[in-house]
Amino acid sequence: MNKNQILEILKNLLRIRMTELKISVEYSKQKMRCPVHLSIGQEAIAAPLKVLLTKKDIVVSGHRAHAHYIGKGCNLEKFIFELYLKEKGFSRGKAGSMHLFDKKNGFYGSSPIVANSIPLGVGMGYYNKINKIDNVVLIFFGDGATEEGVFYESLNFAAIHNLRVLFICENNFYSVYSNLKFRQPHNRKISEISKSLGIYSIKENGNDIRITTKTLSKALNFIKKNSKPILIEYSTFRFVEHCGPNKDDHLKYRNQSELNYWMKNDPIKIMYKFINNKDKSLLHKFKRNFNNELNSIFLKAEKLKYPKESVAYTNLYNEKS
Amino acid sequence: MRKVKFHQAINMALEYSLKRDKSMILYGLGVSDPKEIFETTINLQKKFGSQRVFDTPNSENALTGMGIGYGMMGGRVVMTHQRLDFSLLSLDQLINNAAKLFYTSDGKFSVPITIRLIVGRGWGQGPNHSQALQSLFAHIPGLKVVSPSNPNNAYHLLISSIFDNNPTIFIEHRWLHNQEGRIDKIYKPKKIKSFEKISTGRDLTIVCNSLMTIESIKANKILKKNKIKCDIINLLSINPLNLNVVIKSVKKTGKLIVCDIDHGHISISSEIISSVASYRKNIFKKKPIKISMPNYPTPTGPSLTKNFYPNFINIIKSSEKILNRNIKIPKNKLEEIKLHDIPFKNYTGPF
Numbered sequence: 001m002n003k004n005q006i007l008e009i010l011k012n013l014l015r016i017r018m019t020e021l022k023i024s025v026e027y028s029k030q031k032m033r034c035p036v037h038l039s040i041g042q043e044a045i046a047a048p049l050k051v052l053l054t055k056k057d058i059v060v061s062g063h064r065a066h067a068h069y070i071g072k073g074c075n076l077e078k079f080i081f082e083l084y085l086k087e088k089g090f091s092r093g094k095a096g097s098m099h100l101f102d103k104k105n106g107f108y109g110s111s112p113i114v115a116n117s118i119p120l121g122v123g124m125g126y127y128n129k130i131n132k133i134d135n136v137v138l139i140f141f142g143d144g145a146t147e148e149g150v151f152y153e154s155l156n157f158a159a160i161h162n163l164r165v166l167f168i169c170e171n172n173f174y175s176v177y178s179n180l181k182f183r184q185p186h187n188r189k190i191s192e193i194s195k196s197l198g199i200y201s202i203k204e205n206g207n208d209i210r211i212t213t214k215t216l217s218k219a220l221n222f223i224k225k226n227s228k229p230i231l232i233e234y235s236t237f238r239f240v241e242h243c244g245p246n247k248d249d250h251l252k253y254r255n256q257s258e259l260n261y262w263m264k265n266d267p268i269k270i271m272y273k274f275i276n277n278k279d280k281s282l283l284h285k286f287k288r289n290f291n292n293e294l295n296s297i298f299l300k301a302e303k304l305k306y307p308k309e310s311v312a313y314t315n316l317y318n319e320k321s
Numbered sequence: 322m323r324k325v326k327f328h329q330a331i332n333m334a335l336e337y338s339l340k341r342d343k344s345m346i347l348y349g350l351g352v353s354d355p356k357e358i359f360e361t362t363i364n365l366q367k368k369f370g371s372q373r374v375f376d377t378p379n380s381e382n383a384l385t386g387m388g389i390g391y392g393m394m395g396g397r398v399v400m401t402h403q404r405l406d407f408s409l410l411s412l413d414q415l416i417n418n419a420a421k422l423f424y425t426s427d428g429k430f431s432v433p434i435t436i437r438l439i440v441g442r443g444w445g446q447g448p449n450h451s452q453a454l455q456s457l458f459a460h461i462p463g464l465k466v467v468s469p470s471n472p473n474n475a476y477h478l479l480i481s482s483i484f485d486n487n488p489t490i491f492i493e494h495r496w497l498h499n500q501e502g503r504i505d506k507i508y509k510p511k512k513i514k515s516f517e518k519i520s521t522g523r524d525l526t527i528v529c530n531s532l533m534t535i536e537s538i539k540a541n542k543i544l545k546k547n548k549i550k551c552d553i554i555n556l557l558s559i560n561p562l563n564l565n566v567v568i569k570s571v572k573k574t575g576k577l578i579v580c581d582i583d584h585g586h587i588s589i590s591s592e593i594i595s596s597v598a599s600y601r602k603n604i605f606k607k608k609p610i611k612i613s614m615p616n617y618p619t620p621t622g623p624s625l626t627k628n629f630y631p632n633f634i635n636i637i638k639s640s641e642k643i644l645n646r647n648i649k650i651p652k653n654k655l656e657e658i659k660l661h662d663i664p665f666k667n668y669t670g671p672f
């Protein structure tokens with residue numbers, strides 16, 4: 001990986017964080033009238049996608065999908081306009097934050113139903129296999145999704161048919177407020193579920209951009225070389241509430257030592273620790289420019305027109321033959 | 322064309338479609354097993370290979386999602402369940418994904434998949450092997466729900482469903498599999514047909530689908546002998562539901578009997594009656610009648626199902642009521658329903 005690519009990944013890390021922070025600031029104005037599940041704290045897993053994947057590689061995701069959409073280099077304007085549910089959003093206000101799409105850039109959907117986009121990604125992998133297409137499908141989900149039957153069913157099918165699919169579990173230890181220890185057996189890693197099905201599986205730190213870049217890149221090479229699925233379990237942490245723009249730690253469902261540990265391991269903080277001064281100033285410049293870009297997109301989004309009511313009654317069925 | 326059985330017509334439609342579209346896959350538990358889904362998938366794996374035609378794990382939900390993902394890439398899909406009841410494990414994928422993705426993506430992703438659901442009846446099928454649930458599927462915006470009643474419309478409707486670019490629930494009654502008939506040649510896939518007129522008459526309108534169309538045809542023979550002429554409308558599609566033909570017919574007859582293969586409460590038959598009742602003026606001369614399964618789970622034993630599944634005798638009795646006259650039923654026809662829980666005389670089960 002060359003210097004520019006590394007820098008691009010670091011910029012992407014900031015791009016995701018800054019966009020999510022901007023959403024959280026603007027959200028209270030009641031102009032984005034749809035639930036948002038922000039990725040703040042979990043950006044390091046998605047930031048390398050833009051550099052490591054081509055547009056033809058496919059990503060699907062769950063409810064916490066903003067990072068994956070931005071990380072893959074999808075259309076930022078159409079995304080923000082969609083959060084504002086305006087006519088120029090990618091689905092003209094029919095979708096909002098919980099149903100993201102950008103077909104051109106290989107983002108084939110996200111879903112707010114836990115685990116329900118996992119089999120879609122597997123089907124895309126099966127299509128690629130029998131039509132001899134080399135691209136990889138990445139399927140993002142959280143720790144909660146691994147408790148659903150469809151997770152096991154999907155892994156099983158991908159293993160039987162040797163699909164070029166990368167399963168990525170972002171384990172942030174909480175399903176809304178419920179800790180993993182109430183939901184899964186003690187001392188059993190999520191990656192062991194897939195391992196027992198014969199799928200090569202690893203568990204890694206998801207907050208250090210150096211580690212996520214390296215492991216994602218290795219996994220993609222493994223898939224391309226062996227035509228087999230892989231699962232990576234990344235441990236990470238969300239910094240704001242499950243759904244919405246605010247901190248919610250006054251509810252005390254996560255203990256203080258846990259919070260301290262993860263705040264120390266903020267992906268942005270880790271990144272600033274290892275980069276040199278030259279890169280720091282480049283990133284500083286990037287931040288200034290991107291901040292202006294964000295401000296103008298959000299201003300534009302506020303001013304845009306809503307779709308006409310009649311738009312609600314379009315595209316129920318595809319009647320083209 | 323020569324006479325074929327219903328299950329052969331399904332097989333021919335699948336073969337035609339697999340040949341026509343190289344992207345099409347066909348799968349489901351048992352597709353390539355020795356019984357080959359009641360012979361409907363016979364020889365297809367041999368002809369098209371195990372990547373396109375394949376047996377699956379028992380993972381109804383993931384495999385439905387898999388088909389949806391495959392469809393989003395532009396491929397066509399047919400998934401088969403040997404009983405409709407098994408497909409209930411896949412309702413999340415059908416309702417939350419298949420039915421919604423074209424809409425939420427604002428037309429960017431289509432879901433060209435067909436789900437074959439086989440409905441059982443009689444011979445101990447009981448509460449988990451006999452559900453038709455057509456109204457449940459028809460309730461979901463974005464799904465299409467169709468059902469054939471004979472080899473010819475099965476052949477054409479299955480091809481139309483496969484080449485339709487939307488998720489289509491194809492409800493296939495197990496008791497139709499042995500029906501025999503000629504099939505019309507196909508030149509190219511046509512749009513899904515919404516209904517077929519089975520007979521024409523001024524006295525009474527009968528609306529039916531699937532197996533109840535066969536029962537309506539049986540009833541019609543008796544009615545004809547009694548000089549009663551019926552409009553019989555076989556609904557091939559219940560979602561979308563086009564009721565223009567029903568309204569036109571009831572305007573003429575003023576009398577409507579709706580025959581449902583499913584439970585009658587909160588159902589497509591109730592929907593049809595309420596839609597005709599809310600037409601801008603009252604066109605009923607008599608109160609409409611609904612024939613359906615009762616609001617109970619299906620019992621298993623033969624003594625309990627005697628009056629559970631509706632048949633042509635129910636249609637005759639309802640016709641007597643709505644026409645306010647006696648109808649003579651030939652003795653041999655009454656004999657026929659003594660074997661109420663099997664599809665034909667030599668049937669020995671189990672499915």
